[in-house]
Amino acid sequence: MADIDIAAGGWTSEASRENVRRRRRGELWLKAAGLVAITIAFAMLLTLLASLVITGFRAFTQTHVTLQVTLPPGDETPSFRAATRGAIEALFEGADEAQKREASRILSSGAQYIIESHVAANPDLIGQTFSIRVPVSDPYDQLAKGLIDRETPEALRRVSDAGIAAFDRLSEAGLISRPFNTALFVNADSRFPELAGLxxxxxxxxxxxxxxxxxxxxxxxxxxxxxxxxxxxxxxxxxxxxxxxxxxxxxxxxxxxxxxxxxxxxxxxxxxxxxxxxxxxxxxxxxxxxxxxxxxxxxxxxxxxxxxxxxxxxxxxxxxxxxxxxxxxxxxxxxxxxxxxxxxxxxxxxxxxxxxxxxxxxxxxxxxxxxxxxxxxxxxxxxxxxxxxxxxxxxxxxxxxxxxxxxxxxxxxxxxxxxx
Amino acid sequence: MEDLRLTERLVGTDEVKIQARGVNVYYGESHAIKDVDVDILDKTVTAFIGPSGCGKSTFLRCLNRMNDTIDNCRVTGSIRLDGQDIYDRSVDPVQLRAQVGMVFQKPNPFPKSIYDNVAYGPRIHGLARSKADLDEIVEKSLRRAALWNEAKDRLDQPGTGLSGGQQQRLCIARAIATSPEVLLMDEPCSALDPIATAQVEELIDELRANFSVVIVTHSMQQAARVSQRTAFFHLGNLVEYGETGQVFTNPRDPRTESYITGRIG
Known part of the structure; x- marks a missing residue:
């Protein structure tokens, strides 16, 4: 082995130190590359979650309106359609015709069925006036959540000026609320987003x-x-x-x-x-x-x-x-x-x-x-x-x-x- | 090797326990054991020595048919335990292994309690009629393995929590719980420290009273200390087999002499 020239100058020599420095650089590079990879992966994951949460969090609440529903006494099979209509129209007494026309569109089309099943569960409500919270239809839910810009020209908006006025009237009366969207978990699918669930x-x-x-x-x-x-x-x-x-x-x-x-x-x-x-x-x-x-x-x-x-x-x-x-x-x-x-x-x-x-x-x-x-x-x-x-x-x-x-x-x- | 007191070691009996004739073992194409004849005596410690890869472990594993579990392994020749050919069709290896217990190189207790480790063999072979029976077998086995005093208060604790030497003694207790006739030990002390090794060696000497013990060892000193008879394997051949004192002090074969004096191996 004597003829092989190993690390001329020993382990403190300049050549050997340079060798150590080179190896250190290699290790640093590897470490940095690993950190970059993990950072990118985490950033992607965070972006995904953030975008889901930002668009998704609004779906966990649903705008509701509180109605006073009156069911005529003695009628075992009341018309819930009429009762619902009556309840929402009662809120617009004295308002102008355009608002009244919009009024029934504010309610979700499922509102009468929600009232019906509520009464089915509590039969003694027949013949009484009771208050119940029903979901509003999707465009007004969007309006309440600020997703519809009121400054947009009426023709390009999904709710009319009269509709906005009608909704604001309900808001001012304190009848609008936005509780947790239980429908998302207790309902099956529906054509209407406000009623659709998983x-x-x-x-x-x-x-x-x-x-x-x-x-x-x-x-x-x-x-x-x-x-x-x-x-x-x-x-x-x-x-x-x-x-x-x-x-x-x-x-x-x-x-x-x-x-x-x-x-x-x-x-x-x-x-x-x-x-x-x-x-x-x-x-x-x-x-x-x-x-x-x-x-x-x-x-x-x-x-x-x-x-x-x-x-x-x-x-x-x-x-x-x-x-x-x-x-x-x-x-x-x-x-x-x-x-x-x-x-x-x-x-x-x-x-x-x-x-x-x-x-x-x-x-x-x-x-x-x-x-x-x-x-x-x-x-x-x-x-x-x-x-x-x-x-x-x-x-x-x-x-x-x-x-x-x-x-x-x-x-x-x-x-x-x-x-x- | 003067301190080994070889002359004190008398063979307990001349009764043959295991008789092997013309045993050949092949792993696929390679010929691992070449035409081995050996008589293993009852109530005797027999040591198999030899350099690595000489086939001593392979031959040991023929004695309880552990080689059956290796796919391409083939054994020919005859091995008789008390006159019964153990490779006969009528012999179930499962029953055979209750008769020929085995202790391995590395302590390998089951990850269960100390009690369950010892009770496992008797349980699967239906040796205990009642819980009291089983308790007795466990206690007797642990006593014989010189572990009872250390383990009696922690029988329900995992066997893997014991020290290395204790684990190996637990494995010995497990092996003798089925009351085997023969106890095979494949380098039982190679993973133990010297103190634990001394304890296990002492135990082997005590076990000789009840069992025929076959021990594979790398250490010639250990072979000389614990055995009465020694077999020297080299390249798959049984080179020399005789009384331990004779093999170590006056080997007949020059290869044995080379090995015990450290020239080959």
Whole structure:
């Protein structure tokens, strides 16, 4: 080795110091690049959330007007239409004709049905005068939220001058309020933004995910256990493994087409049902669960298997007494992440008809329904102004559920993780 | 090697427990064990020594058919436990492993309580008729493994919380809980500090009263300390097998001599 000239001058020499400086610069660069990347990612995330919140927050309140409704005594089937009309017209006594004409447009067209169901719940209100808060129609909601510029020429505005005057009259009388928009959560879809809600979509998504979980979780774990613990490693198992990995990468719309062909056209299952949506999502989630489960099984140290085999446990006992419990946190995490992915999946649900306009929440998984992502899709496509903010609000709700599911995954992982 | 008191070590019995004849092991194409004949005696500690990769662990794992779990491993020849061929079709490896217990290189307790670690074997083999039975087996096994005094107050605590030496003794307790005839130990002290090693070695000597113990070790000193008989493996061949005193003081084969004097290995 004597003929090789190493670091002439030793470790304090100028050459060696320069070498150290060069390495330090390299490290600094790497660190800076990492910081920049993370900053960009965070900025993007913040921009997304900020834009959603800025457009969406208005949808969480809804302008209401308080009416004094009088129902004639003795009439068991009163005309709620007439009563509602009477109630709003009573507020415009002495006003000019133009305002009176606008008055009934201020109310949401669903107002009479809200009064009707309120009376149905409290039958003793018949024959009395009572006060009730009903939503205003979308243009006046926009006006109240300051989204309609009063300076714009009347012809370019969605509410007329008379309408603004009528609304201001109600405002001055202190009859206008803007409470939390409960309709967004307790109503199903509607043509009218002020009445539209996510209940149908949330229940549809719940049924679809439940179906997806019940099908993909046992099958996925079973397949993974077989492949990882029992199957012989040969060309066939390699082929199966490659195909499972490929399936995980197949675009979701392709699964939608498959579901359309098989579940709807061949098996004749109902169109747009969350059950069928769940089956479709299960097709997509299966590879994810299989891959996550196999990884979790693989991560169980071989020493545990040897220990169990060494005391005379059978293969099946090794798997069910030792390996599977130890792999459970990983399996659950993978499953929940797979389900979270399925929750946000839109394309396959569009293909099996879960984007229909349905105004009632499904009562069974076999009724037609929408799901959260398809509901967002429908609202994003709607022309009414009120749906702009409601689309953002629905996205926030969907993101909320996703955060919740991921939090559950983290909790379960920490809860069940065991050291060895 | 004068301090090893080799002359004191008498073989307890001449009764053959395990008889291996013409054993060959192949991993795919590679020939790991070449035509090994060996008789392992009852109530005796037999040490397998040899350089890394000489096949001593592989041969040990043939004795309880742990090699079955390796896909491309093939074993030929005959290995008889009390006259019964353990590779016979009628023998279930699961039953065999209750008869031939095993302790591994790295302590590998289950991530369960100390009690459950020891009780697992008896439970799956249905050795205890009642909870009291099981309690007794657990206590007896822990006592035999010299762990009872340290563990009796914390039986419900995880076995993974014990120190390394305690974990290894727990693994020994687990292995003897099914009352095996033979106890195989694959370098049981290589992950332990010297004090824990001394405790385990002492324990091995006590276990000899009830079991036939086969121990694979890298340390020739350990082989000389604990065993009555020693087998030297080299490149898949059983080079020499005899009484420990004879193998270490007066080896017949020049390869054995080279190994124990540190020239090969």
């Amino acid at each position: 209940k149908g979509a949330i229940i549809g998504s719940f049924y679809a995910l439940l179906t997806c979980f019940l099908i993909s979780f046992p099958i996925g774990i079973g397949a993974a256990i077989y492949l990882e613990e029992f199957a012989r490693k040969n060309r066939l198992s390699d082929f199966i493994e490659i195909n499972i990995n490929n399936l995980a990468a197949v675009p979701s719309v392709v699964f939608g087409l498959l579901a359309l062909a098989v579940f709807l056209n061949w098996f004749g299952l109902p169109r747009g049902a969350p059950f069928v949506g769940g089956l479709t999502l299960a097709l997509m989630t299966l590879p994810t669960i299989i891959i996550a489960t196999r990884a979790a099984l693989k991560a169980v140290p071989p020493s545990i298997r040897e220990a169990a085999l060494g005391v005379g446990a059978s293969k099946q006992q090794v798997v069910f007494h030792h390996v599977l419990p130890l792999a459970m946190p990983g399996i659950l995490t993978g499953t929940i992440i797979g389900l979270a992915q399925a929750l946000g999946e839109t394309a396959p649900l569009l293909l099996i008809g879960m984007n229909a306009f349905i105004t009632a929440a499904p009562s069974t998984p076999f009724d037609s329904a929408t799901a959260l992502p398809t509901q967002i899709f429908i609202w994003a496509d709607s022309p009414e102004r009120g749906f702009v903010s409601r689309t953002s609000a629905a996205i926030l709700v969907l993101l909320g559920f996703l955060v919740l599911m991921n939090a559950l995954a983290i909790y379960l992982r920490n809860r069940f993780e065991r050291r060895w």
